[in-house]
């Protein structure tokens with residue numbers, strides 16, 4: 001039976017956080033990054049707490065960084081995947097999380113292919129729930145780490161022109177980033193094939209461009225989205241070569257952005273499709289920094305979710 005925990009904190013959507021809360025988590029990530037650079041990367045803040053990473057969809061960056069983040073804060077971290085759990089035998093998501101919850105998990109981090117799955121899980125468990133990507137819906141911790149990376153490089157977020165290029169309609173990264181960036185005062189411009197643009201794009205508070213060049217002109221930040229290759233199989237794009245020709249971020253196109261612009265990609269990348277290798281690996285790329293910030297921001301988030309107050313000392 002689920003008990004009511006008035007003080008329980010969840011992160012199911014980026015809209016669960018106010019702009020002040022987003023900035024507080026982003027800004028506190030610096031302290032956690034400093035801890036990660038020590039020779040002994042460990043603080044006792046979450047000692048005795050149990051974090052379960054329930055990843056029922058593939059992940060490299062998010063799963064690994066949540067595991068590292070929990071361990072660096074001394075939590076006990078358990079990973080559950082679809083291939084090694086009883087979901088493979090047909091156990092439902094509800095029965096899976098009810099089972100994990102009675103093991104006294106404090107936090108359940110959920111990645112699942114269905115939109116709304118994190119919200120669904122939160123209805124049945126006493127643990128705090130963090131959405132690590134649910135279908136096409138949201139990826140709020142990606143938005144937090146992206147905002148932290150932007151703030152690190154550009155000093156501020158308010159007033160920046162951020163161009164998001166690619167498959168906006170199916171991208172949980174785009175949805176969460178739009179929610180974070182617009183509320184932090186950035187001017188968000190989007191471009192991509194019309195077949196990959198949400199019908200209600202104007203209602204998202206962004207400016208939509210038919211040509212990628214127009215979105216890139218004078219941009220401070222260029223965020224390139226992964227092209228999900230199944231979109232070609234479902235007929236939403238003609239082929240990958242055509243996509244790269246019209247929407248791929250290459251050296252000529254990136255030259256339209258400000259010389260100081262940073263280039264971001266949440267990963268995994270399709271090199272030569274949505275982004276040219278020279279851009280992904282070029283001087284303006286902060287893609288590796290995004291991964292590093294991912295650990296620090298997820299440490300900051302676990303600390304915030306658990307309402308921890310222990311100092312970050314050994």
Ligand code: CP
Pocket residue numbers: 058059060061062063133139142266267268
């Ligand atoms: N950006 C992101 O969510 O990457 P993973 O799928 O590797 O976790």
